[in-house]
Amino acid sequence: MPVTVVIGSQWGDEGKGKIVDLLAPDVDIVARYQGGANAGHTIAWEDQLFVLHLIPSGIFHEGVTCVIGNGVVIDPVALMEEIRQVEALGFRVEGRLLISHNAHLIMPYHKALDKARERWRDAEAIGTTGRGIGPAYVDKFARSGIRLVDLLDREGLREKLRAALDEKNAILQSVYKDEAIDVDAMIEEYVDFDRRIDPFVTDTTNYLCQALDDGKRILAEGAQGSLLDVDFGTYPYVTSSHPTAGGCCTGLGVPPTSIDRIVGIVKAYSTRVGNGPFPTELLDDVGEHLRAEGREFGATTGRPRRCGWLDAVALRYTSRLNGFTDLAVTKLDVMAGMSELKVCTAYKIGDKTTDRFPNDIATLERVEPIYETLPGFEGDLTGIDAVEDLPANAQDYLAFMSDVIGVRTSMISTGPRREETLVV
Ligand code: IMP
Numbered sequence: 001m002p003v004t005v006v007i008g009s010q011w012g013d014e015g016k017g018k019i020v021d022l023l024a025p026d027v028d029i030v031a032r033y034q035g036g037a038n039a040g041h042t043i044a045w046e047d048q049l050f051v052l053h054l055i056p057s058g059i060f061h062e063g064v065t066c067v068i069g070n071g072v073v074i075d076p077v078a079l080m081e082e083i084r085q086v087e088a089l090g091f092r093v094e095g096r097l098l099i100s101h102n103a104h105l106i107m108p109y110h111k112a113l114d115k116a117r118e119r120w121r122d123a124e125a126i127g128t129t130g131r132g133i134g135p136a137y138v139d140k141f142a143r144s145g146i147r148l149v150d151l152l153d154r155e156g157l158r159e160k161l162r163a164a165l166d167e168k169n170a171i172l173q174s175v176y177k178d179e180a181i182d183v184d185a186m187i188e189e190y191v192d193f194d195r196r197i198d199p200f201v202t203d204t205t206n207y208l209c210q211a212l213d214d215g216k217r218i219l220a221e222g223a224q225g226s227l228l229d230v231d232f233g234t235y236p237y238v239t240s241s242h243p244t245a246g247g248c249c250t251g252l253g254v255p256p257t258s259i260d261r262i263v264g265i266v267k268a269y270s271t272r273v274g275n276g277p278f279p280t281e282l283l284d285d286v287g288e289h290l291r292a293e294g295r296e297f298g299a300t301t302g303r304p305r306r307c308g309w310l311d312a313v314a315l316r317y318t319s320r321l322n323g324f325t326d327l328a329v330t331k332l333d334v335m336a337g338m339s340e341l342k343v344c345t346a347y348k349i350g351d352k353t354t355d356r357f358p359n360d361i362a363t364l365e366r367v368e369p370i371y372e373t374l375p376g377f378e379g380d381l382t383g384i385d386a387v388e389d390l391p392a393n394a395q396d397y398l399a400f401m402s403d404v405i406g407v408r409t410s411m412i413s414t415g416p417r418r419e420e421t422l423v424v
Contacts (some may be wrong), residue, residue, distance in 0.1 A: 071251020
């Protein structure tokens with residue numbers, strides 16, 4: 001079967017971009033299915049690090065076609081800038097990037113509303129990326145969104161933007177006491193996208209279904225992580241889409257029966273950016289050490305990420321939700337030099353112990369992690385190209401991870417570069 005899905009198993013930032021870039025030469029198409037420019041997929045390309053926010057992480061492989069599916073919300077300004085940057089690196093984008101005509105747009109008022117709602121929530125703020133993701137999905141499901149296809153109809157677009165801004169400005173001004181957005185300036189900026197965006201826009205569902213009929217292989221690239229899923233994550237501290245496996249089908253229009261591999265990307269420890277419960281968070285020197293060694297700062301917002309021990313309770317939950325066939329463990333090198341490594345294998349809630357992840361935050365905020373402690377490992381992992389050559393304690397840690405999650409590991413990443421990956 002031809003579809004492989006790559007999914008973040010934690011709260012995002014697991015290193016999906018690197019793994020997608022690594023798997024891309026084996027497929028014909030790499031497709032993003034949800035989220036938007038809140039994502040930051042980092043790829044080490046020659047001596048540089050490049051962060052992709054919207055363009056799928058297969059773009060650095062000339063033979064691969066990249067698709068942005070109907071489930072993604074697209075900021076056309078950010079997209080055009082990203083296309084320009086990738087082209088400046090010498091890669092052809094036109095003819096290789098296809099964008100669903102049904103994908104919804106993120107407009108300036110979505111970004112303004114995102115920030116205004118966060119200010120309004122005050123202490124209860126979600127800690128969003130401020131990229132307008134939530135408000136754009138709200139409009140999609142309220143059936144008042146503007147889609148990519150609308151950009152191609154200048155007159156219709158003017159009317160739609162005027163109508164949308166009438167409503168949004170009323171909310172921005174009267175509810176949030178914010179400034180109104182200038183309708184005419186916004187219309188002038190957006191009516192001009194038609195010529196630039198036209199070469200990329202198509203019916204990607206039809207394209208992907210035909211590709212499947214033709215025996216082509218597709219890699220679906222999840223963004224964010226399973227614990228940020230709007231239904232299965234730590235609601236309300238989640239994103240507004242479905243990063244989990246089901247999102248691949250609705251966000252691309254490919255049938256569930258076409259999927260035969262679901263790779264869970266697991267960082268060797270846990271991180272979270274933004275607010276919300278995080279049972280294994282470390283607010284001490286160990287957490288600081290992980291942040292410094294792992295360079296744990298948001299690829300999109302630059303915010304410091306919260307760091308903690310690996311949470312196998314949460315990972316078993318996301319593994320069951322997604323049906324992971326195999327795991328790719330990332331950032332193992334960051335754990336080198338620590339005297340001991342802890343893995344949370346159960347939670348204590350009051351006087352009870354559970355190995356089930358409670359996905360209501362009232363309970364999750366009360367849980368106390370129960371840890372198993374493993375000995376740490378020393379040494380620089382650079383240049384090691386076989387699992388058997390890893391320090392024995394690192395091998396034991398990996399084996400323990402696979403055992404407690406219940407899924408085999410197929411890849412281990414020991415650094416940002418393509419060649420710093422062990423295939424098991
Ligand atoms: P939003 O997606 O911008 O609405 O943010 C909602 C939550 O998801 C916040 O906690 C963000 O920090 C988090 N989030 C969104 N995108 C990413 C990502 O790509 N990596 C990690 N966290 C993310």
